Amino acid sequence: MQRLPLSYIRPGMKTYEEVIDANGRVLCGKGVELTEEHIRKFEEFGVSFITVEGNPVKLPWEKTLEEELKELEERFEGITDENLLEIKRIFREFLEEKEKKNLESTESTQTEN
Amino acid sequence: MNLDPLEKRKSVKKKLKKLEGLPTLPPIVQRLNLMIEDEKTSIHQIANLIEKDQVITSKILRLANSAFYGFPKKVSTVQNALILLGINVVKVLIITSSIFEIIYKEDVGLWEHSIGVAACSKILAEKVGLKEPQEVATAGLLHDLGRIIQKVSFKEEYEKILELTKNGKDPLQAEKEILGIDHAEMGSFIMKTWNLPDRLVEAVDAHHEFEKAKEFKKEAAVVHLSDILIHVRGYGSSLYRKVPPLQEKALKTLKLNLFEIKDIFFKLEPRLYELKFFTEELKREMELNT
Numbered sequence: 264m265q266r267l268p269l270s271y272i273r274p275g276m277k278t279y280e281e282v283i284d285a286n287g288r289v290l291c292g293k294g295v296e297l298t299e300e301h302i303r304k305f306e307e308f309g310v311s312f313i314t315v316e317g318n319p320v321k322l323p324w325e326k327t328l329e330e331e332l333k334e335l336e337e338r339f340e341g342i343t344d345e346n347l348l349e350i351k352r353i354f355r356e357f358l359e360e361k362e363k364k365n366l367e368s369t370e371s372t373q374t375e376n
Numbered sequence: 377m378n379l380d381p382l383e384k385r386k387s388v389k390k391k392l393k394k395l396e397g398l399p400t401l402p403p404i405v406q407r408l409n410l411m412i413e414d415e416k417t418s419i420h421q422i423a424n425l426i427e428k429d430q431v432i433t434s435k436i437l438r439l440a441n442s443a444f445y446g447f448p449k450k451v452s453t454v455q456n457a458l459i460l461l462g463i464n465v466v467k468v469l470i471i472t473s474s475i476f477e478i479i480y481k482e483d484v485g486l487w488e489h490s491i492g493v494a495a496c497s498k499i500l501a502e503k504v505g506l507k508e509p510q511e512v513a514t515a516g517l518l519h520d521l522g523r524i525i526q527k528v529s530f531k532e533e534y535e536k537i538l539e540l541t542k543n544g545k546d547p548l549q550a551e552k553e554i555l556g557i558d559h560a561e562m563g564s565f566i567m568k569t570w571n572l573p574d575r576l577v578e579a580v581d582a583h584h585e586f587e588k589a590k591e592f593k594k595e596a597a598v599v600h601l602s603d604i605l606i607h608v609r610g611y612g613s614s615l616y617r618k619v620p621p622l623q624e625k626a627l628k629t630l631k632l633n634l635f636e637i638k639d640i641f642f643k644l645e646p647r648l649y650e651l652k653f654f655t656e657e658l659k660r661e662m663e664l665n666t
Contacts, residue, residue: 266646268653285448309450311443312650324652334610338619347604347622349634354608357641 264368266314269305274298277316279368284308318369328362385556391529392565398529401471401570404429408467409571422463423455426470435473436466443650444491445510461510464573468514471570480662482527488612488655490517495647496602499640504630506594515579515599518567520614522559522580525566530555538615547615548584560584586623597626605640611648 264279274297282291282305290308291301294316305313326334332355339351392398407425411417427433433454440451440461451457458466480487497516501509526534533554540550551558564581575592582589582596583603589596600623606612607619627634 266649268650270657271653285450322652324656331610335608338607338610338617340618342619344622346624346627346634347608347619350604350608350622350637351619353634353638354641357638357645361645 264314264316265318265320266312267320268312269302269310271320272297272302272305272313272315273319274302276319279314279316282310282313284310328358331358381553381556383556384554388530388555388557388562389565392525392562392569395569398525398566402429402432404432405467405470405570408463408470412463412467419455419458419463423453423458426454426466432470432473436469439469439473443647443654444494446647446650462508465510465514468517468572468576471572472514472517480658482524484659485613486520486523489606489614490520490612491651491655492606492609492611492648493517493519493599493602495651496605496640496644497598499643499647500598500602500630501595503636503640504594504598504632506598511573511575512579512595512598515576515595516602518563518572518576519580519583519599519603520559520563521566522561522563523615525562526551526555526559541615541617558584560588584620586626586629593629597629600626601630601632605637605644609641609644609648 276297278291278293278295278297281289281293283289285308288308290304290310291297295301297315335351335354335358339347342348342351404425408422411422411425426436436454436457437451439445440447440457445451445461447460451460454466457469461469494513494516498509498513501512506512526537536554537547537550540553541547545553548558555562560581560583564577567577567580575595578589578592579595579599583599586593586596586600604620604622607614607616
């Protein structure tokens with residue numbers, strides 16, 4: 264799944280979850296292939312982000328877990344403060360848990376399809 | 377000519393006081409200050425004043441509706457923005473949008489870093505139950521304002537500071553050596569001249585040296601910790617290539633346990649994800665305009 268601003272949404276992309284506006288109204292169901300008309304409706308109801316299936320858009324600023332971890336090491340080079348090292352450990356855990364969640368959501372969409 | 381830091385400090389402060397060569401603010405800010413001080417002024421009157429300026433109005437509404445504020449509902453009028461964000465935040469919006477281009481032109485990385493610190497400050501302020509978290513976020517947004525002042529108005533000195541930090545000197549020490557004053561103090565000094573609330577001024581002043589905070593210790597601790605966490609996360613860039621020193625007292629003041637930090641990272645990540653689209657879009661626009 265990928266969360267994208269409305270300006271990145273194109274017809275043919277499939278919703279990963281229901282699309283809900285600020286008032287809690289459901290504008291579109293889950294697993295629906297989007298059309299121009301859907302996108303116009305989302306605009307009209309002020310929806311700014313949509314979560315779609317798969318990973319349709321390659322975002323140039325996105326990094327892999329390896330890249331993130333490598334850069335993290337560089338930012339901590341020479342740091343010995345115990346509290347900071349603990350925060351680093353917590354952040355590593357966070358990155359790994361985030362990665363795991365992403366993989367799980369990709370797998371579950373694949374089995375559903 | 378090499379002045380000793382104390383002499384240098386005096387001359388820097390003199391220049392700051394005269395506001396020589398500093399980013400200037402639109403005249404509307406001064407008028408707003410007067411109106412805010414006058415208790416008889418209504419929100420409606422303030423909205424009227426702002427709405428007369430089309431450019432500023434559209435800038436405010438755009439920012440208020442951006443991922444930066446992340447309101448679920450659309451902010452469609454200035455009056456709406458004043459009610460939702462408060463007068464001080466709207467004032468800061470005007471100030472920020474007017475120095476936006478300068479900051480962007482001078483340092484895109486620092487601009488992104490500041491936006492990240494603002495987002496994190498809001499999350500932390502909510503977590504520890506501070507009032508008006510959005511106002512605390514604006515302290516986060518402006519925390520490195522002093523660096524921009526250095527870059528714009530003290531170019532030669534700024535180059536020297538960069539040189540020293542490249543050779544491994546602590547940025548704060550380098551600033552004190554060259555200018556006799558650091559970016560936290562310079563930024564807060566300018567914020568005072570802009571009549572921003574003491575709460576924000578003190579938080580910016582103390583964001584590296586926590587003991588400088590007197591009345592607003594929690595706000596200062598929030599901005600300090602947010603600066604650290606954004607460096608840990610890696611979002612934008614500042615003069616610190618490495619994560620800056622953490623002041624343990626700040627953690628104690630917030631009564632925050634380290635294990636609670638993971639929850640902060642989980643809350644922060646989707647905000648940063650959305651903000652990235654916002655900053656990328658603005659970057660593209662600014663490139664088209666230059």
